[in-house]
Structures are given as C-alpha cells and as structure tokens.
Amino acid sequence: MPSAAPEATDALLLALAGRVRSLRNERGLTLQKLARAARLSPRFLLQVEQGTANISVRKLAGLAGALDTTPAALLAAPEAPAALPVIALLGLRGAGKSTIGRRLARRLRLPFVELDRAVEDAAGLSLAEVFALHGEAYYRRLERAALGRILAAGRPLVLATGGGLPTTPGTYDLLRARALTVWLRATPEDHWNRVVQQGDRRPMADQPEAMAELRRLLAAREPEYARASATVDTSRVGVDGAAAAIARLVRTGARPAGRPRPSRARSSARAR
Numbered sequence: 001m002p003s004a005a006p007e008a009t010d011a012l013l014l015a016l017a018g019r020v021r022s023l024r025n026e027r028g029l030t031l032q033k034l035a036r037a038a039r040l041s042p043r044f045l046l047q048v049e050q051g052t053a054n055i056s057v058r059k060l061a062g063l064a065g066a067l068d069t070t071p072a073a074l075l076a077a078p079e080a081p082a083a084l085p086v087i088a089l090l091g092l093r094g095a096g097k098s099t100i101g102r103r104l105a106r107r108l109r110l111p112f113v114e115l116d117r118a119v120e121d122a123a124g125l126s127l128a129e130v131f132a133l134h135g136e137a138y139y140r141r142l143e144r145a146a147l148g149r150i151l152a153a154g155r156p157l158v159l160a161t162g163g164g165l166p167t168t169p170g171t172y173d174l175l176r177a178r179a180l181t182v183w184l185r186a187t188p189e190d191h192w193n194r195v196v197q198q199g200d201r202r203p204m205a206d207q208p209e210a211m212a213e214l215r216r217l218l219a220a221r222e223p224e225y226a227r228a229s230a231t232v233d234t235s236r237v238g239v240d241g242a243a244a245a246i247a248r249l250v251r252t253g254a255r256p257a258g259r260p261r262p263s264r265a266r267s268s269a270r271a272r
Helices: 006-026 031-038 042-050 057-066 071-075 097-108 115-123 127-134 136-152 169-178 188-197 210-225 234-251
Strands: 086-090 112-114 158-160 179-185 230-233
Touching (some): 006 042, 006 071, 042 057, 057 071, 086 097, 112 115, 127 136, 169 179, 179 234, 230 234
Parallel strands (some): 086 158, 086 179
8 A cells, every 4th residue: 555645644743743732731741741651751752742753553552541532532633623612701709700711811812801891891980880870780781782792703702701690691691602601610618718818808898697698699699600501610620720621621612501512521620
C-alpha cells in the first residue's frame, strides 16, 4: 500500500500535538508529571507536543491512558470548531459569578459581561437608583431588553446574570434556550462569607434573622436554578475548579437547556 503523503502525516502529528497539550492543560498536569505517568521521557513528550515525534502505537497507548482517553480519540481527525455559546452564570449574590466568570473568560479567551452593568448603561442609573426611582418591574423590563440585545448580537461571551433573573419566567426561558446556563451552587455560609469578604456587611446589619432568610431564599429559588443546563458546586471545587469544570462543559459540546444535548459524563459538573 502507498504510504501516507508527508503533508497528511504532518497534519496528523500537529493535530495530535494540539490535542495532547489541550488535555494536559485541562487536567492540570505538568510536562514532567504526564511523562512519568505515560512512561515517556520529558524530551520525547515535548517533541509530541511540538508535532515532531513519530510516536509508536505502544507509546501512543501509554500516553492516551495517562490522559484518561483512547488512542483513537487522540488521533481523531480534527473537527471544524463549533461556535462557542453564550455561557450564562446563575446564582445568588456570593455565588462567585463575577470572580469565576472573569477567570472562565480568560481561560476561554472570551469577553466577560455583567448583565446588571448592561442594565445600568441602558438606564443611565445605578441599580439602586433604578429600583428606588422606578421599582422592580421597570428593572425586569430593562433586564429582558438588555439580555435580548446581548443574545441577538450572536457574540460568544461569559455572562454574569442577576440573582433574581430565574424568577422572571419569560426572561429565564429565553436565556435557557439561547445560552449554556450554569448554576454556581454554594452553601448559605459560603454565600454569606463571600459577600462579607467583599467588604459588604449590609446582609447582617440590623437583621438578626438574615442567615435564616438567606437559607429560605436559596431554598425557594433552588428549583429554578436547577433548571440550568449544568450545576457546579463552587463550595466543593473552588474558583479554579469551577472555571475548569465549565470550560470542560463548553469544550465537550454542552448545549443550552432548551436544545438537545449529547449524553456525556461530567466529572466536576452535573449536567441538567
């Protein structure tokens, strides 16, 4: 049989290089640690990641096992890149939407947008002024309009939503149909402590039942938050772990809750 053309071989090795680098970074492995696990020399693994190593089947199998995948997956023909969705983060204040959102946006090289800032820009007022002067119903109309503009632009980005958005059915249904929604779940204590660490002691001021009220609010909203495409427990995995888990969801093809999604196993996030 004729041998493969050099160009085809080079393309295959470059695709393998990119896939190995991506998987190693996703799993938080150093070059040395992966080399030990795969029983390869760091120098040879570096050549693999540069696309210059003519790797044997045996070594390929060892590398695939160390990356928790298969040789066929490492050698699969590269697919045309799918457009990244809008990734919308849900949760009460203190869930970590801004902190995790910025970390995730840097990881995916996407813009980070806070929906409440878009509302303020549209109103020409701060949120406090919007509520004080016009009330919640007006704020919800601005929120729906701002969300519509963001989604209509068709630009991939990471979006931090307001904590009460899921209580507005029409707005929430629009978001779930057009974005990958992720509930950043946390314990009441973590919600509380994160807000206080931001220097805001208002939750406890003159409110002896504030923690009890927070627990009631979380319990009341949990059924709506749980309708998101996925849930990440930030109390368990932390900021970096949450950003990594959501990035994996995006890269493995998770879809908005309103669209069919392939059945895939999630390790750090629970798909809904």
